Amino acid sequence: MTDSTWLTAGVFAQRARLSPKALRLYAENGLLVPEKWDPQSGYRLYASEQLRDARLIRMLRRAGMPMRSVAELMQAPREQRDSHIAAWWSRAVAEFNDRRTVVEHLSQVITGGKDSYTMFPVTTRRVPTQTLLTEQDYVDVARLSDWIVQAGLRQLAAAAAVGGQTAASIVIYHGDVSEDSDGPVESAVPIDPGRAIEATLPTRVEPAHHEAFVTISRAQIRYPDILSAYDAVEAWITRSDLTQTGPPREYYFADPSTGPEDEPVAHIAFPVSGPADS
Known part of the structure; x- marks a missing residue:
């Protein structure tokens, strides 16, 4: 040269x-x-x-x-650069579609289409003390879905060795998860407390508490529609003059990935102070 x-x-x-x-x-x-x-x-x-x-x-x-x-x-080697561009563009299109869905959701909320939350009747219940297999991590929104699936699979395998899962799987949000926040998030599976000592994964005891919750379908669990369910419960707690006493959570009692769109699959719940059981 x-x-x-x-x-x-x-x-x-x-x-x-x-x-x-x-x-x-x-x-x-x-x-x-x-x-x-x-x-x-x-x-x-x-x-x-x-x-x-x-x-x-x-x-x-x-x-x-x-x-x-x-x-x-x-x-990357020059011969691989085209595949890198194609992979990035595929992700970019998916991210744009996600943002478009969020904007459409915001438009409906702002114009009153979802502001009344009439599609999410709120109920209360008392949740008994539970022993949970638990895993907690800091996860941003891009990794959230995959982390929930993988953590859940690990816990279901561990639960099977101690008599199986005893109630719905739980995802607890100890902090906000977004493009700018990463939780932390906890994945939990209830097990028989008498066999917790045999578990190969960490366990903890979740104290009994009251919750306000809504039931959502497979279609409603998609982001950002699921945000309306959270908003509905929070608005109800405020109107009812109650106090939130713990982090919000999602209970999954059916597979959210497959089945009829209108089938109930989950509860969105907030621990609250002292409502009567319903």
Whole structure:
């Protein structure tokens, strides 16, 4: 490679149609690093062969690809880059569809379509003391569904060895889970307290308490429709002048992934102070 193949950062940015700021950002993130540095002048020098990658990065960023995904793509062999782009685009379309669903849900709530929560009648009950197989982790919304499934499978296998599951599986949200928050979340399966000592997974005792809850169908469990069920219970607790005494939870008494859309599959519940059993 001769000296004529080397370009200063300014010339390289101009030929790649990048701003100096963007070029520095790409270097700082390891996407496009100068091939060498001239110690006498202090100039960062790029090889002309890097122009192809610079233009590719610019187009990927224009398409909306996150910096981390661009870095992964640039580290891949050239013959694999097309599959990286296809995989990222598939995820991007799915994320856009999720956001569109959320916006449609918000529009219905704002315009009054779901604001009355009449589709979610709230009931109360007393839940007895339970011994639970338990697993807790910090999980963001992108990992939540898969984590719930995997944790549940581990717990069901462990429960089978001590007489089986004795009540509905539970997912307890000890903190908010969203794009910006990661819980923590607890997955729990009730078991026979007399055999807890034999369990291969951690256990704990959940004290008896009262709950306000709604029943939701397989169709209603999908995000973001499930949020309306949470809102319904919280609004009812406020109207009833009760106090929430524990984290919200979901009880799954049927498989949420398969079956008729209108079949009841879960309860959305909040522990509350002292209502009468119903």
